[in-house]
Amino acid sequence: MTSSPTVPDTEKGTAVSPRRTAPAHPAPQALVRVRGVTKSFGGAAALKGVDLDLYPGEIHALMGMNGAGKSTFVHVLSGVHQPDSGTLTLGGHEHTGLTVRRARRLGISSVPQRRELAPGLTVAENVLLGDLPTRYGTVHWKAVREQAGRALSGLGIDIDPDRIAGTLTVAEQTMVEVAREVRRGGRVLILDEPTACLSARDADRVRDLVRTLRDEGVAVVYISHYIDEVMSLADRITVLRDGALVRSAPAAELDAAALVRGMVGRDVVSRRPARPAPRSESGLAVRSLSQGRALRDFSVDVRKGEIVAVLGPAGDGQSRLFDLLSGRQRPDSGEIRVDGRPVPPGRIDASLAGGLRCVTGDRRTLGLVQGLTVDENLMLAGDRFARRRLHRVRHLARRAAPVRDTYGVVALTGNPPVGTLSGGNQQKVLLGKWLETAPVACFLEDPTNGVDVAAMADIHTLVDDLAARGVAVLLASSSPEEVMRLADRVVVVSAGRTVAEHDIDAITRDQLVTTALGGQPQ
Amino acid sequence: MSLKTPSAAPDVAAGPPGDAGRPRSTYRRLPHIPHGGLLLVLVLVAVFTAVQADAFTSSQNLLNVLRQVSVTAVIAAGLTLLMTAGGMDFSMGSNAAVTLCVAAQLLARGWSTPAVVVVSLVLATLIGLVNGLVVTYTRVAPFVATLASAMLLDGVALLVLDGMSVTIGDKMSALGNDEVAGVPYLTIVALLVLALTGVTMRFTTFGRDAFAMGGNEHVARLSGIDVNGRKLALYALAGVLAGLAGLMLLSRLGAAAPNTAGLQTQLTAVAAVVIGGTSLAGGHGTVTGTVIGVVLLGVVGNALNLLQVNSNYQLVVTGGVLLVAAIVNEFQRKSSPGH
Ligand SMILES: Nc1ncnc2c1ncn2[C@@H]1O[C@H](COP(=O)(O)OP(=O)(O)OP(=O)(O)O)[C@@H](O)[C@H]1O
Numbered sequence A: 001m002t003s004s005p006t007v008p009d010t011e012k013g014t015a016v017s018p019r020r021t022a023p024a025h026p027a028p029q030a031l032v033r034v035r036g037v038t039k040s041f042g043g044a045a046a047l048k049g050v051d052l053d054l055y056p057g058e059i060h061a062l063m064g065m066n067g068a069g070k071s072t073f074v075h076v077l078s079g080v081h082q083p084d085s086g087t088l089t090l091g092g093h094e095h096t097g098l099t100v101r102r103a104r105r106l107g108i109s110s111v112p113q114r115r116e117l118a119p120g121l122t123v124a125e126n127v128l129l130g131d132l133p134t135r136y137g138t139v140h141w142k143a144v145r146e147q148a149g150r151a152l153s154g155l156g157i158d159i160d161p162d163r164i165a166g167t168l169t170v171a172e173q174t175m176v177e178v179a180r181e182v183r184r185g186g187r188v189l190i191l192d193e194p195t196a197c198l199s200a201r202d203a204d205r206v207r208d209l210v211r212t213l214r215d216e217g218v219a220v221v222y223i224s225h226y227i228d229e230v231m232s233l234a235d236r237i238t239v240l241r242d243g244a245l246v247r248s249a250p251a252a253e254l255d256a257a258a259l260v261r262g263m264v265g266r267d268v269v270s271r272r273p274a275r276p277a278p279r280s281e282s283g284l285a286v287r288s289l290s291q292g293r294a295l296r297d298f299s300v301d302v303r304k305g306e307i308v309a310v311l312g313p314a315g316d317g318q319s320r321l322f323d324l325l326s327g328r329q330r331p332d333s334g335e336i337r338v339d340g341r342p343v344p345p346g347r348i349d350a351s352l353a354g355g356l357r358c359v360t361g362d363r364r365t366l367g368l369v370q371g372l373t374v375d376e377n378l379m380l381a382g383d384r385f386a387r388r389r390l391h392r393v394r395h396l397a398r399r400a401a402p403v404r405d406t407y408g409v410v411a412l413t414g415n416p417p418v419g420t421l422s423g424g425n426q427q428k429v430l431l432g433k434w435l436e437t438a439p440v441a442c443f444l445e446d447p448t449n450g451v452d453v454a455a456m457a458d459i460h461t462l463v464d465d466l467a468a469r470g471v472a473v474l475l476a477s478s479s480p481e482e483v484m485r486l487a488d489r490v491v492v493v494s495a496g497r498t499v500a501e502h503d504i505d506a507i508t509r510d511q512l513v514t515t516a517l518g519g520q521p522q
Numbered sequence B: 001m002s003l004k005t006p007s008a009a010p011d012v013a014a015g016p017p018g019d020a021g022r023p024r025s026t027y028r029r030l031p032h033i034p035h036g037g038l039l040l041v042l043v044l045v046a047v048f049t050a051v052q053a054d055a056f057t058s059s060q061n062l063l064n065v066l067r068q069v070s071v072t073a074v075i076a077a078g079l080t081l082l083m084t085a086g087g088m089d090f091s092m093g094s095n096a097a098v099t100l101c102v103a104a105q106l107l108a109r110g111w112s113t114p115a116v117v118v119v120s121l122v123l124a125t126l127i128g129l130v131n132g133l134v135v136t137y138t139r140v141a142p143f144v145a146t147l148a149s150a151m152l153l154d155g156v157a158l159l160v161l162d163g164m165s166v167t168i169g170d171k172m173s174a175l176g177n178d179e180v181a182g183v184p185y186l187t188i189v190a191l192l193v194l195a196l197t198g199v200t201m202r203f204t205t206f207g208r209d210a211f212a213m214g215g216n217e218h219v220a221r222l223s224g225i226d227v228n229g230r231k232l233a234l235y236a237l238a239g240v241l242a243g244l245a246g247l248m249l250l251s252r253l254g255a256a257a258p259n260t261a262g263l264q265t266q267l268t269a270v271a272a273v274v275i276g277g278t279s280l281a282g283g284h285g286t287v288t289g290t291v292i293g294v295v296l297l298g299v300v301g302n303a304l305n306l307l308q309v310n311s312n313y314q315l316v317v318t319g320g321v322l323l324v325a326a327i328v329n330e331f332q333r334k335s336s337p338g339h
């Protein structure tokens, strides 16, 4: 997605109603037929008359920018939201709205954008949730483990069913949720950004899984911001913009450039800019940081103005870095220096006072207070650093406005709770919250997790600017493209160990992917 | 540098809400009046009682209700802030009982009133602080820790009185029984406390920290909020307000008798706060809601007395009101955008 698609100017994103597009599929009978669905929140329209047909045995990708209404649409489909108007026809019946139960009974299952496992239960219990096998009126635990194990291994997922869901990485959570939904055996499977923060490898596994299901005749609704992924996976693509349908066509008729243009309404260019050379002094130095088996003897030195990427499969060592650098957890050993000064380990206040800002990849649990407004979340850290005593909404809005502007945060209504924003917009709020607090060094964990093409380019530019301002940036990523786009140097980790370190000029993307995969201990 | 994503501009927000925003049923309108459903219940109860019992609207009775709810209101105010921050204190009523008994004993032994007020408030604050220390530095859930201290303090209150009633003569009786411009002093104190709490929650960083902590403690910590310090302060604040409630109650009754205040009082306050829409999980709460909750419970109690309902039914009815109000709140929350 870091390429710069150029689109001939004549290409216009004309709305083609799926009704008039002859389905290119052998089975002409649509499984689900959605007509004219509208939905608004507090007077602002999130969906404006969307039509869609789902065919069995087809992967139907839904694309659009952050806040375009993709999640809202699939929420309507899966009964989470009731549409204000419009109909859903399935199984020969016309419905004006579904409940979650109803949708489930009709065979619509969905993996939502935010993972919703019960964190205290085991993987096995989560997989069988609501359908635990019983014997003599009590839960038959042996069967639970067996059935869950079968459901997981049947999909080639290698996760111990006895693990507690709360300890899973995001990638593993996704797999478990897919396994659960697949086990329930729906005719329609909705996946809302299933690969948003998975490593190339895990994402491949999820995609293989989706293909298998498609071949078994399931109608898959697949939401993703990754254009390459969608082009290679989808049979049919529907593009939404501002809640309205822009285009719906077989994937073969679309190309990447047309897609971007349809989603964004313009071309998106994201190229590595010429950044000033890093300064000589060290901004962030990490020496032999170790914690249990998650991270072993990790060292890295980031100069001011330099971007160093730590690349590894999601959930590997680099995710532990957030806990250690932010001071949430104390490392077993090792030293952190910011701007040459040691930062006492395991203390959040010390880490912040030292000028280290850590942006989590898990914005729901560690990033944002979902119930507070956008403005308050944006200024949550900044106002505390400034030791403000008084809180006035008007002043807050005035301070937050430029940040909103710079980071392109879009909300349907003025200043709603941040939890109602689309995923990508929440990510922008999270970045705005931290990057505007005069950092000396920054740790960014998957900063473009779940954001659209245009926003990704914007965020890359923001990170470039951050480095250009002389901030030392340590970037944890699971995406080789992002690393190639942003980093000056890359450290590849695997199973908690550093397996390679390269200057970005001295390596190609393919070599990088090979190193990242080659480092995997089998 | 300004980065905007042009097509994502929310042009819809400015457009006419007309067709799309049409509510499908009337209950969807409720959320637009904050606490609308609750106010409706309150008005219904009040009107019903006024029609059924003439005595309800007599100034004597209304003053009485005001005095009664004032004490609960002070406890409920502190609790609103604490619960918004994700905390819980079941021991405030018992703390009030201890304060009340200690103050009565000291007054009966001839201490001067100002000295007694200072000593009892300090004592109450310390009790709150101990709760705070236990909750913050051990991993015991606030629910459990403060329930334990509630029982413990109820016992201490009995020990302090040693099974007797202690009268304080007419010391402090002005606070408990006089009024200015028709408003009892107690109510003025309660209104001050409520107003200060409301202002704190809305206009100070301290108050907003409470919302952030209640909403997501991890995020609050990571954002540089001194969560532990804030918790201690909040529990201490709950303590001092409990002490104040104890003194108010003492001034109204003129004597300390066994089993005054205590856990039962606290449960009423908790009920009032929950009725007012403050979330048990934290992150959400308003003083306005708490005021309505306190008044509602006070009026219901008074109505049951006036209508001479068998006292055995009173708890049943109070419980019923709590349930109905909680359900009404939940409805409003669900149907409002952004949950
Ligand atoms: N419960 C809600 N209350 C208010 N507004 C909402 C609610 N849910 C969604 N919205 C708004 O509706 C719009 C569409 O949101 P939606 O989540 O469908 O976007 P999306 O296409 O899934 O974006 P993303 O790619 O970022 O996930 C957004 O502007 C969002 O703020």
Ligand SMILES: [Mg+2]
Pocket: A070, A071, A072, A113, A192, A422, A423
């Ligand atoms: Mg979404």
